[in-house]
Each structure stands twice: as structure tokens, then as C-alpha cells.
Amino acid sequence: xxxxxxxxxxxxxxxxxxxxxxxxxxxxxxxxxxxxxxxxxxxxxxxxxxxxxxxxxxxxxxxxxxxxxxxxxxxxxxxxxxxxxxxxxxxxxxxxxxxxxxxxxxxxxxxxxxxxxxxxxxxxxxxxxxxxxxxxxxxxxxxxxxxxxxxxxxxxxxxxxxxxxxxxxxxxxxxxxxxxxxxxxxxxxxxxxxxxxxxxxxxxxxxxxxxxxxxxxxxxxxxxxxxxxxxxxxxxxxxxxxxxxxxxxxxxxxxxxxxxxxxxxxxxxxxxxxxxxxxxxxxxxxxxxxxxxxxxxxxxxxxxxxxxxxxxxxxxxxxxxxxxxxxxxxxxxxxxxxxxxxxxxxxxxxxxxxxxxxxxxxxxxxxxxxxxxxxxxxxxxxxxxxxxxxxxxxxxxxxxxxxxxxxxxxxxxxxxxxxxxxxxxxxxxxxxxxxxxxxxxxxxxxxxxxxxxxxxxxxxxxxxxxxxxxxxx
Amino acid sequence: xxxxxxxxxxxxxxxxxxxxxxxxxxxxxxxxxxxxxxxxxxxxxxxxxxxxxxxxxxxxxxxxxxxxxxxxxxxxxxxxxxxxxxxxxxxxxxxxxxxxxxxxxxxxxxxxxxxxxxxxxxxxxxxxxxxxxxxxxxxxxxxxxxxxxxxxxxxxxxxxxxxxxxxxxxxxxxxxxxxxxxxxxxxxxxxxxxxxxxxxxxxxxxxxxxxxxxxxxxxxxxxxxxxxxxxxxxxxxxxxxxxxxxxxxxxxxxxxxxxxxxxxxxxxxxxxxxxxxxxxxxxxxxxxxxxxxxxxxxxxxxxxxxxxxxxxxxxxxxxxxxxxxxxxxxxxxxxxxxxxxxxxxxxxxxxxxxxxxxxxxxxxxxxxxxxxxxxxxxxxxxxxxxxxxxxxxxxxxxxxxxxxxxxxxxxxxxxxxxxxxxxxxxxxxxxxxxxxxxxxxxxxxxxxxxxxxxxxxxxxxxxxxxxxxxxxxxxxxxxxxxxxx
Numbered sequence: 001x002x003x004x005x006x007x008x009x010x011x012x013x014x015x016x017x018x019x020x021x022x023x024x025x026x027x028x029x030x031x032x033x034x035x036x037x038x039x040x041x042x043x044x045x046x047x048x049x050x051x052x053x054x055x056x057x058x059x060x061x062x063x064x065x066x067x068x069x070x071x072x073x074x075x076x077x078x079x080x081x082x083x084x085x086x087x088x089x090x091x092x093x094x095x096x097x098x099x100x101x102x103x104x105x106x107x108x109x110x111x112x113x114x115x116x117x118x119x120x121x122x123x124x125x126x127x128x129x130x131x132x133x134x135x136x137x138x139x140x141x142x143x144x145x146x147x148x149x150x151x152x153x154x155x156x157x158x159x160x161x162x163x164x165x166x167x168x169x170x171x172x173x174x175x176x177x178x179x180x181x182x183x184x185x186x187x188x189x190x191x192x193x194x195x196x197x198x199x200x201x202x203x204x205x206x207x208x209x210x211x212x213x214x215x216x217x218x219x220x221x222x223x224x225x226x227x228x229x230x231x232x233x234x235x236x237x238x239x240x241x242x243x244x245x246x247x248x249x250x251x252x253x254x255x256x257x258x259x260x261x262x263x264x265x266x267x268x269x270x271x272x273x274x275x276x277x278x279x280x281x282x283x284x285x286x287x288x289x290x291x292x293x294x295x296x297x298x299x300x301x302x303x304x305x306x307x308x309x310x311x312x313x314x315x316x317x318x319x320x321x322x323x324x325x326x327x328x329x330x331x332x333x334x335x336x337x338x339x340x341x342x343x344x345x346x347x348x349x350x351x352x353x354x355x356x357x358x359x360x361x362x363x364x365x366x367x368x369x370x371x372x373x374x375x376x377x378x379x380x381x382x383x384x385x386x387x388x389x390x391x392x393x394x395x396x397x398x399x400x401x402x403x404x405x406x407x408x409x410x411x412x413x414x415x416x417x418x419x420x421x422x423x424x425x426x427x428x429x430x431x432x433x434x435x436x437x438x439x440x441x442x443x444x445x446x447x448x449x450x451x452x453x454x455x456x457x458x459x460x461x462x463x464x465x466x467x468x469x470x471x472x473x
Numbered sequence: 474x475x476x477x478x479x480x481x482x483x484x485x486x487x488x489x490x491x492x493x494x495x496x497x498x499x500x501x502x503x504x505x506x507x508x509x510x511x512x513x514x515x516x517x518x519x520x521x522x523x524x525x526x527x528x529x530x531x532x533x534x535x536x537x538x539x540x541x542x543x544x545x546x547x548x549x550x551x552x553x554x555x556x557x558x559x560x561x562x563x564x565x566x567x568x569x570x571x572x573x574x575x576x577x578x579x580x581x582x583x584x585x586x587x588x589x590x591x592x593x594x595x596x597x598x599x600x601x602x603x604x605x606x607x608x609x610x611x612x613x614x615x616x617x618x619x620x621x622x623x624x625x626x627x628x629x630x631x632x633x634x635x636x637x638x639x640x641x642x643x644x645x646x647x648x649x650x651x652x653x654x655x656x657x658x659x660x661x662x663x664x665x666x667x668x669x670x671x672x673x674x675x676x677x678x679x680x681x682x683x684x685x686x687x688x689x690x691x692x693x694x695x696x697x698x699x700x701x702x703x704x705x706x707x708x709x710x711x712x713x714x715x716x717x718x719x720x721x722x723x724x725x726x727x728x729x730x731x732x733x734x735x736x737x738x739x740x741x742x743x744x745x746x747x748x749x750x751x752x753x754x755x756x757x758x759x760x761x762x763x764x765x766x767x768x769x770x771x772x773x774x775x776x777x778x779x780x781x782x783x784x785x786x787x788x789x790x791x792x793x794x795x796x797x798x799x800x801x802x803x804x805x806x807x808x809x810x811x812x813x814x815x816x817x818x819x820x821x822x823x824x825x826x827x828x829x830x831x832x833x834x835x836x837x838x839x840x841x842x843x844x845x846x847x848x849x850x851x852x853x854x855x856x857x858x859x860x861x862x863x864x865x866x867x868x869x870x871x872x873x874x875x876x877x878x879x880x881x882x883x884x885x886x887x888x889x890x891x892x893x894x895x896x897x898x899x900x901x902x903x904x905x906x907x908x909x910x911x912x913x914x915x916x917x918x919x920x921x922x923x924x925x926x927x928x929x930x931x932x933x934x935x936x937x938x939x940x941x942x943x944x945x946x947x948x949x950x951x952x953x954x955x956x957x958x
Contacts, residue, residue, distance in 0.1 A: 070527075072520075072525070072526060078527075080526065085526065088526070090526065090527070091525070092525070094527060189529060191527040193526040224531065227531045227755070227757055228756070304754055306749075307559050307570065307571055307751070309570075310563065310569065310570020311526065311568060311569045311570045313563060313565075313570060315565050315568070316523065317525070326565070330563055355749070358751070362751060
């Protein structure tokens, strides 16, 4: 075997299970790559491979895992991309990380991210931006930009990310890999440093759809530590579909056109043709309220964030700026500890929840959210999946959108409505535009991950995306 | 007419109470930590109650069960679902920066206890304990503050009354009734000194005859019944003085210092927090199922009001005795144990009630639980039965009770050992009475003359001779007989 890091996670796991590959050697190969990473994808890399005793018989067979910084990992820095948590090492490990470790995926590294998962370019990290391996002058997307760059560049076999409004799917699209945002509640949030509780969901970022299915299979499960977690009604199986016969794809008539780059639209249209060749029917579908998704999202998510981030007050952990009185300690700690985007969203959310404004903002946004969920429910009576480009553009230049938050927010135009509805969606590479990756998003009804993965697998096989250029980055 | 009386005729006091009750669950409201009873600081904590990044709450089913029991006991309308909100505020006692509480859908709505209507009962979590290091013991001017998170996350029920109370002593009396009810329910230790029962009072005054409410102030955290009475009185006096001087009461939150009786402002209306309530997204609303209701209903014991009625109706106790024993749960329990099943221990209920409520309480102290004393319920019952059968006098029985309180034991044995048995029939008593009359000829003369007052001298003489073992009525009968009256 020449380069063991060229294997997909599934291939590596099979090789370890069959005795052809030493799991310690595998870990070391990735550890060396991650330690040598120069994309700034990592905030921490393991010192040494863990004991590999018996790991070959576990389902994930010792294939190491890169984990987004915001997952609590015992004794390992978990800073959520924020200065305010600099040096914070939790005394406990997030349920999903623990679950994956039990299944045989040891912690390889923690990945860089936008501060508290707020951002679409990874430029909001207190630990510096992550570079896109396809073009180092461009962003990898966000907020799971470190996880995406790590997988795309091949320094990690797979990674955990979180998606609140697109934070798995958009960076997956911008780095030419696969990202799955599962049905809300199917993966425990316990130990995930919260951005917006009602939207946050952990999911895999992987080289292909099979790896996404394999990792997700071992992530799901009700957790008694997360009362919003649910038992997935189905066992997650590895996808096998090669055809899309009898499948109807719905293209939202209200969600295309404006702001979408021509090259992105072209790859999207081509992918629809591929789907038709595989036997799928493509129809237009109405999602009349989806266009209000971003507006509702930018009330609900900041509102929850303003409360979730209240705990970072300098009293118990993380950064503290000492002062003569309590209020000054609070304000200077938070002033120095939070970045500009985080502060912007805290202010936005605090305002939206204020007495007298609650109904006009938070209350109304929740009603819009309900309408959007109803739109999807109606759509899924006639189509199997709703499909869109994942992001409206290819990876953009570092610094090109940092001065205009609204422009930045438009990155999530296609991903946010699905998050608001709590539905599963996957982004797969659909080809290149200007030599840069373009993602294709496919969303299904709640708990339809097996169907989503199968359809994505069929498309993936037919598209035959070549990820080499990113891997070389 | 004193100044206070004048006030009473000019202004009426309106009081509503907010009571926080720590629930006696096994674990905290939203995590698996055991409740703390004075353990070393920060030893009963976990990522959840410390508000560590990423930790999530899970609602305690036992606390909801207790909440439903309380709602049933108070006659509340129970919510169809349990839903929590976040109450956002920054303070070092609040590790998450918000308290998980209930807002527009409390678990229990409405209800009544005695003459006071209940507004609502909701569940929430207790805050951490702050210790201010420095001379004042308050946050201001302290050198440092340290936080103990052992209490943080302890389940609380907040009970809010309607403004139905009209004076300080009634408020304290009603609170005692509530405490007895909660104690009987077994949902809380309801100990004010230890903070498992805490009371705030909303106080306003208005001209007598007015139906509008005046501007209220909130008097915080008075930790004994006595302080509640004194605090409310002091605040009513303060408000009355303001209004009399032509001023207006400001809406504010106040602190009462029981040592100095001083009332100081904690924050004004302008400084009031905007708590930015919103539904807690980390907790799914939980439907209250018929099963949960059935379980709560089945767990309800007989409540003090019902018990008092039963004592009056079935045992013929006076209203006062019935009420006292029913609302002092531990006295009522001791009384019923002493009575035995269907009165099997042969003590008459009313005398037994008197002995428990008066003699026993006088010896053990007002707040003592007789079950924890040396006196067995059966022993007291036997003693009261002996008094009833005139085998021992009241005075003798008091001495026996002294012995029982001091070292327990069997009343029959004590009576025998101490020679406290009543001096029985006229055979034994007649010569002693005769000797007493002979020793006090002037008294005998006056008695013969129809003046009965001095008979006390003879009774006293006989009592001295018999060491109090004689029955007063029997002595009087013998005096009359011997003097031919």
C-alpha cells in the first residue's frame, strides 16, 4: 500500500478489520499530516496514537476522527473558535464524540471554525482563517471550515461538524466534499457548545457518501443527557443505489435565480440532467415562505445565541479580565473575549427578545418557521426530495465579504430554510466552476436519511467528481 | 386612640406572598446531582449545574410529580404540558446567565388555601449561593465574593398568592398553614432557617373602602415567621408615613434587616430587569399524561384542612384543638398514634389533645417533634387514661410526664415507684380531711357559716399531706360531708 491516507474511511476501516492495515500506523499517518497542515484547519492535534487494543473489531476500526472545536473533549482544548474560551479544557466529552470513540473512531484533532459557529467563511475564528485547499486565497466556507478543509485536503479521513443554518453543507460544497446535516434531534447535542439550540445539529463531513452514512450510522441515538434527542426510527445503512428510478426531485420555484453564479447554476442544471438520466423525474415545487427563511433565521438564531452565550461571563472558566467591580469585569471580559460577528448577533438577539419586541421579532420569526416547515411537508407530498445548489457561489476570496455581513449571510440562502424545518439534507460535489467546487443539495423529509444517502450515492457515482486538486492543496 | 389604630382605620394593607419551596427530590431539577445538605462547597456539581459549555438540562420527573401534587392539594388547574422558559440575567449565582423557569404556562394555575387564593405555582431551579467576603456580608463593599454551586439547580416551586391578605399576622398564620400543607404532602422540608422555604411579600396600602390596589413594594427573602411579621409591619409603617406626608410609594424591591428593622432598596422600578423570557429550546415540552395525574392523585395524603375537619367531626375535638393538631403535622401524628386504632389506647380524644398540645409541647419546646422525644405515644395515652379514671391526679400526672420526658418509661411503673397513685376512696382520704379541719378550726368555722372561699386552705392542706395525690373534687365532697353542709 503506497499511501494509506488515500483510502476513504470505509476502505481504511475494512482494511483494518481484515488485518491488512495497522490502526496505529493509520492514526500516525494522519497525525503526521494533520500536524503538518498549513491551511490552519486545526486548533489541536493529538500527540500520539491511542492504544489500539481490540479496535480492529469495532465498527469504525480505529479510523481517526477530526472533531470541530466546539465539541467538548475531556482534557483537550475546546474553544469554539473563540478567544473567550482560550485554553479551556472541559472535564467531560460530548456524547457524540464519546459514542464515536466507543464505535472505534479515536480523536485525531480539533478543527478550526468560525467563532461559536457564527459565519460562512471561517474568517470569524479567533485563531485565524482557514484556507481553502483548492485555492489558498479563498475561504473554505463555514462555520465548519476547519473540518471541511481537513477532509478535503486529506489530512483527516473524516470529520465532525455542526450545522445551524448551513455550517456543514456550505463548507462541504466549497471544498468539494460530502456534508450531511441530519434530522434535528437524531444526534445528541450534549457537549456541543451551543450557538442556536433549536437549530444546531452535528453531522459528518466526509470524502464520499458512503463514509457519511458510516459515520452517521454511529452518531445517531437517543441520549438521556439531551431531552431534545430522538431515537432514529430506522437503522442507518450504507447506500447502494445506482439508479433514481421512480424518484421525483423538486426544484423550488421560489428559491433560484437571483444571486446565484452562472457557473453554479450550470452545475446544478447538469446534475438535474444526470438525475433524469438515472431515472428521476424533475419537477418544480412551491415553497412560498422559504424566501423569508434568512430573515426568520437571523432573528431566531441570534436570539437563542444571545442567551446561550450569556454563560461566558468570566466567572467560572475561560477568559476573565479582572476589574474593580462585577459589571466592569463582565463587560470587559465579553468585550475582549468575543469577536465582532458574535457581538453583532448577541446584540441582535438581545434586542429581538426584549420586552415589547418579542412578538414583533421572535414570535413572528417562529411563525414564519412554522410556515416554512408546512411548505416542506406539503412539497414532500408530491416530491421525494427538494434539490438546490448548496451555496450560491464558488469559494470567494478571503476578506471579500467580511465588511458586509448581509452579503455574507446570503451564503446560507439555500441551506437555512431546511434547517428551520429541522430536515435532513446532504451536499455532494457537483463539479467545478472556475476550477472551484460546486455543491448540490438534496433534502428529504424528517428521518429520511437512508433515502437521502441512497439518492446522493447514485448521483455521486454518476457524477464521478474528481477531488484530486483539493487533496493536493 | 393610638397612632397604629388611626392607621388601621385610614388605610388598609394589601399583601400577596411569593413563596419559594425547595423540593425534596433525590436529584437536582435538571441534572443528576444529589441535593446538597451542607456538604463542602462545590462538591455536588456537574457540567450541567455548573453551566459548562455544551451541557444540557433534562427535567426532573419527580419534581414535576411533586408540582402536580402541590397543584392538586391547592385546587389548581393543572397545565396540559410542562414547558420551561429561560429567564435571562447576569449574576454570578446564575452560571448559565439565565434561570430555567416557567413563564406563561405555569404547571399550576389558580387554586385556594384557606381564605387565600393561589395565583400560580411554577417550577424552576435554585441559584448558587454567594458568599461575600468582607465586613458587610453584602455584595456592596465586600472584598470578594465566592460562589458555592451545591445549591445551584435545586428544584424550586414558586407559589404566588393573590393579594388576599390584609395584615402581617394573618400573613404569617397563612404561611404556617401552607407550610403544614407542604410538609404533609412530603414535597419539601419547608425549613425557613435552612432556606427550603423562603418568602417574599408584595405589600401595598390603600384607603379603606378603596378597591384599587396601591403601588406595591416587594420585600425580599424573610427567613422566619417572626421576620415576616416584623418586616411587613415595618414596611406598612414606612408606606403609611410616606402617604401621610403627602408622598407617593415608589415601586421597588426592598430588603428588610431583622437586626435593625431597617428597610433598604435593592432596586427601583427603573432598574428592574428585562428578563427576555423565551421558551427553553433545550427542553422539549412534556405532555402531562393521565398516568402522571393518576400517580400524583394516588400520592396525595390527607391534608391538614381535611384532617382538622375529621378531628372535629369524628373525634369531637374543639375547633381550636383540631386545627392546632392538624396543622402541626408532627403533633397530629403523635396524637393519632397515642389515640391508637379506633381509640384502642383508651384515652379520651379531647383530654389527650390537650395533653399533647399543652403539657407535652410545654415540656418539649414549641418546634420539637414529639416522635423524636422519650415519650412513647402509648405511654402518654395510658397516662391520660389514668387521669380519666382518677387513678392519678392532674398534678400527679404532670410529674409522671416530667419523668417520661426525662427518661421515657411506663406510666404505671412510674406511678407505682414514685407513689404518685391517687389517694383513693373516702376510707383513706376521710381521716386526712378530718385532721385538716381539726388543724384549721377557724377555717372550719367559716365554712360552717356558709363561706366557701377558705375551702382552698383545707384542700391545700390535704394536698400537702398526700403529696398532691388526692383529687380536689373528692376532698371538697368529704369536707361538706364532715361538716354536714
